[in-house]
Amino acid sequence: MTAISSALVLTLLCLLGSVQGDPFTSYAPTAGSSCPNSTSANSSSLIRTFTPQTQSLDSQEQAYISARESNVIPGAWSEWLGDGSSIGYNLPSFQGHFPRVGIAIGGASLRTAQFGAGVLSALDARNDTAKSIGTGGLLQVASYLASSSGGAWLAGSMVTNDWPSLSDLVYGNGKNLSGWMLDLDLVAPSSIDVNDNGNQQYWGSILSSVQAKASTPMDTSMTDIWGRMVSYHFLSGTTPSNFFTNQTGHGAGELWSQVPLLPSYQAHSIPFPIIVADSVVSNETNTSSVSPNSVVYEITPQEFGSWDPQLSAMTSTAYAGTQFVNGRPTNSSSCVTGFDQVGFVMGTSASAFNVGLHVSRQGILDVSSGNFVGFNTENGDASGMQFLYQQLSSRVQTRSQTVANWPNPFNGLNPPSFQDSNSQWLSLVDGGSNLEQVPFGSLLVKARGIDVVVAVDASADDPNLWPNGTSLLSTSQRISSVLSSSHQGFPPIPSSAQSFISTGVNQRPTFFGCNPSQNPAEYPLVIYLPNSPPLDGSPPATNTGDMQLSYTPVFTEVFVNQAFANTFGGFLPNTTSPDPNWGKCLQCAAIDRARLKLSPTVSRSSMCSQCFAQYCYDPSNPPSVSEVPGRNYVFSNPDPGGVTKVKKFLSSNKGTIIGSVVAVVCVVAGAIAFIFWWRRRRERKNRYSRVHDLRDDDEPWKYYDSYSGEYELPAHRMSIN
Numbered sequence: 001m002t003a004i005s006s007a008l009v010l011t012l013l014c015l016l017g018s019v020q021g022d023p024f025t026s027y028a029p030t031a032g033s034s035c036p037n038s039t040s041a042n043s044s045s046l047i048r049t050f051t052p053q054t055q056s057l058d059s060q061e062q063a064y065i066s067a068r069e070s071n072v073i074p075g076a077w078s079e080w081l082g083d084g085s086s087i088g089y090n091l092p093s094f095q096g097h098f099p100r101v102g103i104a105i106g107g108a109s110l111r112t113a114q115f116g117a118g119v120l121s122a123l124d125a126r127n128d129t130a131k132s133i134g135t136g137g138l139l140q141v142a143s144y145l146a147s148s149s150g151g152a153w154l155a156g157s158m159v160t161n162d163w164p165s166l167s168d169l170v171y172g173n174g175k176n177l178s179g180w181m182l183d184l185d186l187v188a189p190s191s192i193d194v195n196d197n198g199n200q201q202y203w204g205s206i207l208s209s210v211q212a213k214a215s216t217p218m219d220t221s222m223t224d225i226w227g228r229m230v231s232y233h234f235l236s237g238t239t240p241s242n243f244f245t246n247q248t249g250h251g252a253g254e255l256w257s258q259v260p261l262l263p264s265y266q267a268h269s270i271p272f273p274i275i276v277a278d279s280v281v282s283n284e285t286n287t288s289s290v291s292p293n294s295v296v297y298e299i300t301p302q303e304f305g306s307w308d309p310q311l312s313a314m315t316s317t318a319y320a321g322t323q324f325v326n327g328r329p330t331n332s333s334s335c336v337t338g339f340d341q342v343g344f345v346m347g348t349s350a351s352a353f354n355v356g357l358h359v360s361r362q363g364i365l366d367v368s369s370g371n372f373v374g375f376n377t378e379n380g381d382a383s384g385m386q387f388l389y390q391q392l393s394s395r396v397q398t399r400s401q402t403v404a405n406w407p408n409p410f411n412g413l414n415p416p417s418f419q420d421s422n423s424q425w426l427s428l429v430d431g432g433s434n435l436e437q438v439p440f441g442s443l444l445v446k447a448r449g450i451d452v453v454v455a456v457d458a459s460a461d462d463p464n465l466w467p468n469g470t471s472l473l474s475t476s477q478r479i480s481s482v483l484s485s486s487h488q489g490f491p492p493i494p495s496s497a498q499s500f501i502s503t504g505v506n507q508r509p510t511f512f513g514c515n516p517s518q519n520p521a522e523y524p525l526v527i528y529l530p531n532s533p534p535l536d537g538s539p540p541a542t543n544t545g546d547m548q549l550s551y552t553p554v555f556t557e558v559f560v561n562q563a564f565a566n567t568f569g570g571f572l573p574n575t576t577s578p579d580p581n582w583g584k585c586l587q588c589a590a591i592d593r594a595r596l597k598l599s600p601t602v603s604r605s606s607m608c609s610q611c612f613a614q615y616c617y618d619p620s621n622p623p624s625v626s627e628v629p630g631r632n633y634v635f636s637n638p639d640p641g642g643v644t645k646v647k648k649f650l651s652s653n654k655g656t657i658i659g660s661v662v663a664v665v666c667v668v669a670g671a672i673a674f675i676f677w678w679r680r681r682r683e684r685k686n687r688y689s690r691v692h693d694l695r696d697d698d699e700p701w702k703y704y705d706s707y708s709g710e711y712e713l714p715a716h717r718m719s720i721n
Contacts, residue, residue, distance in 0.1 A: 026253030027209035027228070027341055028216050029321045035335040036319075045327035047409060048303070048314045052486035055447045058314065060260075060302045061272060065143055068268040073098060073141055079125060080137025081591065087584050088605025089591065097597035099451035101590060102144035103271065105151030106431065106438035106471060107458035107531075108546040109350065110182060112150030113157075113234075114170075114556060115458040115531050115542055118563025120154075121166035123454075134583020135568045138590055144450065145271035146298075148431025148439040151456070152275045152349040156342055157234035159273045160254055163264040170560060171553075178239040183642075185550035186229045188380030190244065194387055198244045199380070202232075207391055209252050214396040218321065218339070219405040219425070221398055222365060225388050227347020228252070235342060256340040257318035259301040275299045276431040276439040277349045280403065282423035290433040292478045295419060297428060298442045299345050305410070307445045309486045310417045315409040323424060326412040336407070348404035352430040365389070365402050374547050381549055403427040432459075436478065437471040444479065444487040444524070451593035453524050458531040458542075461497070464633045465543040466507075467530045469493070469500030489523040491516075492619045504625035505617055507532040508571035509582070511589050514616035519596050527589050532631070534562055535569045536576045539636030552642030559638075573614065573627040585611035 035046070050056060057065070077091065077098055084091030103123075105116040122130045123138040130136030147155035157169060157180070164177060172179030184190075190198025206228040214220045228250070232238045235251030242248060256275075264270050279295050297306050305314030315324070321339025323330045353365040364373045370389045375382040389401065399405060406426040415421040431439055437459040443450050461468040476490040491513025493500075500506045505528070512526040533540040541558045544551075551559065570582025579585070588608035595602040604612065617623070 025209075025212040026249050026338075027343075028212040029218055029336050029339040031216055031334065031336050033319075033335045033337040035322070035329050035332060036316075046315055046319060046322075046329065047324060047327035047413070048305075049327070049413065050312050052309045052312065052446075055307060055312065055445070055486065057447050058300075058302045061300065064265075064268060064272055068272070069098070069100070069143060072268050073143065076125075076137065076140035077591075080141060081587055084591075086607075087588050087591070088607040089602070091591075093598065093602070094591065094594040097594050098141070099591065099593040099597075100144075100449055101138070101142045101452045101454065102146060102443035102448070102450045103139070103142050103454040103456065104438050104440055104443055105145070105147045105154060105456040106436070107150050107456075108352070108430075108432060108437070108460065109150045110153075110186075110549060110551065111460070111531075111542070111544045111546065112458040113154040113180075114182075114551070114559045115563045116147075116151050116154040116456055117166045117170050118542075118560040119456050119529055119567045120158075121560070122564045122567035124166060126165050127167075130564075130568055133568045135586050138454065138586065139271075141590065142271040142454070144274065144443055144448065146274040146276060146439045146442045147349070148276040149350040149352075149437070150458070151439070152346045152431070153230055153234050155273055155275065156256075156346045159259055159262070159265075159270060160235055160342055162262050163270045166560075170556065176236075180233045180556075181238070181240060181243070182233065182551040182556050183553055184233070184240075184243060185379065185381065186233070187375070187549055188384040189232075189550075192378070192380045194380055194383045199384065201244045201246075203384070203388055203391070205246055205250070207388070207395070209249075210392065211395055214398075216336075218336075218407075219398045219400075220392070220396055221351075221401045221403060221405055222353050222385075222389060222392070223347045223351040223404040224344060225392065226351060226353075227341070227343040227345075230346050230350070231343030234346065251343050252341065253338075254342045255318075255338060256299060256342050256345050257301055257316075265301075273300065274439075274442045275345055275349050276442055277351070277404070277428040278431055278433040279420075280354065280427045280429055280433075282408070282420045282425050282427050284427075290429065292434055292474070293482055294434060296431075296434070296436075296441055297426075299340070299348075304340075307442070307447075307486055308483065310419065311410060311414060312486070313410050313413055320409065321407055322409065323407045324409040324411055339407075344404070348406070348428050349431045351404045351428065352433065354402035354429055367401055376547060376549070379550075381547070399425060400427060403429055432471070434478070435470055435474040437467075438475070440472075440475045440490070441478070441483070441487065444483070444490070446486060446488055450488075451521070451524050452527065452590055454527045454529065456529050460543065460546060462501075464635065465545060466532065466633065467500075468497040469506050470497055472512075472528070473497065473500075491523045491526055493617065494622070499622075502625055503617070503622045504628040505623065506530050507625070507628045507631065509567075509586075509615060511612065511616045514589075514592070514612050514618075516596075519601065521593065521596060525589060525593060527586070529567060531563070532566060533633055534631075535566060535571075535578055537630040537632050539632055539638075540634070541636060541638045543633075543635045552639045554639040554642060555637070571615070571628070573623075574629060576630040579614075581611065585615055588612065589615070 081091050120139055121127050122135050125131050125137040125140050127136050145155055168177050170180050188199050189202055190196045206225060209228055210220050210224045231251030235254055237248040238250045259265055277297050278290050280290055295306050295308050295311050302317060303314040304317045304320045317340050318337055319335050321336035329335055370386050372382050372385040375385055406428055408420055408423050408426045411424060413421055420426055438455045438457050443453050457467045457471055459467040459471050461470045472493050476493060479487055479490045493512055494503055510528045513523050516522055531542055542562050569578035572579040588611045
């Protein structure tokens with residue numbers, strides 16, 4: 001199929017989506033919706049503003065947290081710790097004083113989604129193995145779940161699929177869940193051939209959705225394309241049998257603001273979800289760096305906005321697509337709804353087209369050439385993204401292709417501290433663009449009062465793609481330099497990436513902030529769970545690149561199992577063995593802040609003191625990487641023969657390939673035959689020429705009559721007598 005015919009297929013598919021209107025127009029926002037509380041000049045603003053000193057939770061968030069912590073979490077603590085005696089406490093004495101726990105999952109792309117799935121499975125009481133070891137239960141006592149980039153893909157998938165077990169979510173359950181289907185590449189799922197019919201149908205469906213949004217009109221970008229790709233794997237409605245069809249919207253129409261309608265949310269059985277994105281100044285969308293001063297946004301089912309002191313404002317997520325000026329919609333009778341597509345929200349949090357983050361993160365879009373640096377050039381990803389970029393650019397006009405384009409509801413607020421106070425648009429980018437891969441910020445907001453943060457870090461910082469503490473160091477710096485008035489402090493950590501490496505705390509579970517100097521504590525206790533090599537020294541499979549956009553089923557299973565095993569294995573100094581007490585030590589860390597809430601405070605138990613001596617980071621007596629021996633750091637592909645896309649290409653083009661092979665064989669055979677014939681002809685000609693020459697030498701008299709000069713006979717012919 002030629003490029004022209006490919007474009008024609010996409011055009012027809014886009015037109016089909018426009019005419020039929022179902023299901024792809026459900027990705028388009030709806031303009032003209034009635035604005036709440038805006039029917040008169042005396043109506044209240046749709047923007048909630050505050051200061052770092054007066055910040056407060058949204059009323060709906062507050063109601064959810066209160067209900068979960070009153071009706072669900074006490075039972076979850078009892079289910080996890082029993083009466084507390086196994087770790088030396090009397091759990092009933094902590095009633096009403098349980099710590100508020102938040103989980104933060106950061107990183108990038110499919111690596112983080114899979115790593116986070118393995119970690120959360122090991123913290124989930126629904127996993128029998130994790131429960132028996134003692135780690136399973138932490139997920140159930142968490143009040144918040146913050147995520148960014150690939151972590152947002154995991155969190156969004158869990159929440160919108162109504163909080164299934166991690167096993168069912170990733171692998172499917174044979175019923176309503178088909179799993180993530182990561183063997184189907186995010187960009188070119190059908191084949192390495194860009195012109196493959198399956199790829200063309202897939203891209204045509206995606207483009208029709210984005211074009212429907214652009215016709216509202218609303219500025220779109222490659223982030224919309226990215227978010228639609230993610231939706232096929234992580235949202236509902238897609239199965240292996242309908243992946244390349246238009247039978248469903250493949251996640252189009254699922255809204256983040258509609259999460260409160262889900263049964264699991266209404267039962268308060270899930271942590272309150274938050275997705276995080278960074279921003280760049282609206283008129284600098286092609287910048288390759290993001291300053292720590294740039295505003296960080298969060299998107300919850302209730303609100304969109306930022307707690308950063310430069311802005312300190314929120315608006316309703318349901319109306320996030322509306323243009324506002326000074327807190328009011330530009331058209332008081334017409335608001336926009338449906339902008340908060342879950343796929344777009346997840347895509348926004350992972351929109352890295354404008355900036356490269358790490359040694360492995362080079363997913364940069366060069367708008368001048370349409371080239372995508374960092375995408376795989378051998379499996380159709382790079383050419384597929386280029387094709388989509390060309391198609392989208394030729395169909396719609398936009399302010400920027402390299403960022404997620406969000407209408408600015410905060411136009412007119414807080415000049416000059418707010419960077420986009422005079423802009424109609426916000427330019428949102430990957431939640432780790434400022435190097436804060438783990439989204440601590442939302443969990444450190446003072447109004448949320450979180451006591452314990454579980455940090456799941458799958459960053460790819462060093463040459464072998466393991467974390468080196470850069471994310472935590474960036475957060476610590478930003479807290480002290482930008483957010484000291486609005487956020488809790490950050491606990492003591494190693495002073496540099498090199499110190500993270502030399503102490504070995506980037507290779508094992510570590511507790512930071514075990515011994516605060518104040519009560520209430522000036523910072524939360526951080527339970528750090530980094531992506532690290534297997535404890536037993538076996539070859540690692542979890543340190544993959546950011547731009548690996550497909551995994552075979554075998555690869556995913558090995559990957560998730562390694563993350564799962566490391567999470568419930570803990571760390572036993574100077575060995576390659578799991579810690580048999582790790583489950584209890586994790587319980588000690590999670591419940592520890594409850595001691596400080598009692599009056600008088602309760603001393604740390606003997607059991608927990610031993611755990612803290614082993615797992616706590618003490619700046620005055622730091623550990624050594626020598627305590628983490630026998631690790632294998634170099635990535636090893638657990639399924640090197642799993643070239644799924646190549647197999648699909650060979651299968652789907654079997655007839656063409658066979659015909660081509662036959663044609664090539666015939667041409668080669670013909671060429672060989674011609675060569676043999678030509679060589680034989682040349683040899684015969686040479687042979688006859690030599691014979692002819694010899695005959696001329698032996699019988700010169702044949703030409704004597706025609707020879708006009710003198711001629712001397714050969715010696716043997718001189719005498720005839």
